Amino acid sequence: MACNHWLMKTEPNTYSIDDLSNAKKQTTCWEGVRNYQARNLLRDEIKKGDRVLFYHSACKEPAVVGLAIVEKEGYPDTFAFDPKSKYYDEKSKPDQPTWFMVDIKLEKKFDHPVTLSELRDQASLKEMILLQKGSRLSVQPVKKTEFDKIVKLAAKKSN
DNA sequence: GCCAACGTTGGC
DNA sequence: GCCAACGTTGGC
Numbered sequence: 100m101a102c103n104h105w106l107m108k109t110e111p112n113t114y115s116i117d118d119l120s121n122a123k124k125q126t127t128c129w130e131g132v133r134n135y136q137a138r139n140l141l142r143d144e145i146k147k148g149d150r151v152l153f154y155h156s157a158c159k160e161p162a163v164v165g166l167a168i169v170e171k172e173g174y175p176d177t178f179a180f181d182p183k184s185k186y187y188d189e190k191s192k193p194d195q196p197t198w199f200m201v202d203i204k205l206e207k208k209f210d211h212p213v214t215l216s217e218l219r220d221q222a223s224l225k226e227m228i229l230l231q232k233g234s235r236l237s238v239q240p241v242k243k244t245e246f247d248k249i250v251k252l253a254a255k256k257s258n
Numbered sequence: 259g260c261c262a263a264c265g266t267t268g269g270c
Numbered sequence: 271g272c273c274a275a276c277g278t279t280g281g282c
Contacts, residue, residue: 108279108280110279110280134265135265136265156279156280156281157279157280157281158280161280161281215281232262232263233262233263233264234263234264235263235264235265235278235279235280237279
C-alpha cells in the first residue's frame with residue numbers, strides 16, 4: 100500500500116528540527132497533541148513509513164523545514180497520565196486513553212526551508228489545509244502532489 | 259503585542 | 271441543544 104503524507108506543526112521554541120536532528124536515533128515521540136481531529140489522525144490514519152512535512156509555526160519565519168518518517172504508529176500519549184507534565188489530562192486513563200502519539204524519525208533537514216509565503220505563491224498548493232484561512236490543525240493530511248511539490252521547491256532553492 | 263479564527267466549556 | 275465566554279493558535 101502506498102504511504103500517506105502528513106504535515107506536523109511545531110513551535111521551534113518548543114521543539115525544532117534541530118532538536119530532532121540531535122535526538123537519539125534522530126527519532127522522537129510526537130506527544131502533546133490535544134485536539135480531537137488531530138488525535139483521530141494519530142490514532143487511526145497515520146501508518147509506519149508515512150512521510151511527514153516538518154513545519155515550524157509561531158516563529159519569525161514559518162516554514163516547512165524538513166522531512167520525517169513515521170517510525171511507530173499511534174499509541175497512547177503517556178504524558179497525559181503524568182500530573183507533572185504540562186500535557187497532563189486527568190480525564191485520560193491508561194486503560195482508556197484519550198490522547199495518542201506517534202514516533203517520527205528525521206529523514207532530511209532542508210538546506211533551505213520552504214517558507215509559508217513561498218507556499219502561498221504556488222497555485223498548485225492553494226488547497227493545502229495549512230494555507231486555508233483560520234486553519235490551525237497541528238497534524239494534517241497532505242496530498243502526494245503537494246508533498247512532492249514542496250520537496251521539489253526545497254531542492255530548487257539549493258541550486 | 260495584536261487580533262482573527264477556532265475549539266471547548268458550561269450555564270440555561 | 272444553544273450560545274456566550276473563555277483559552278489557544280499562529281500569522282503578522
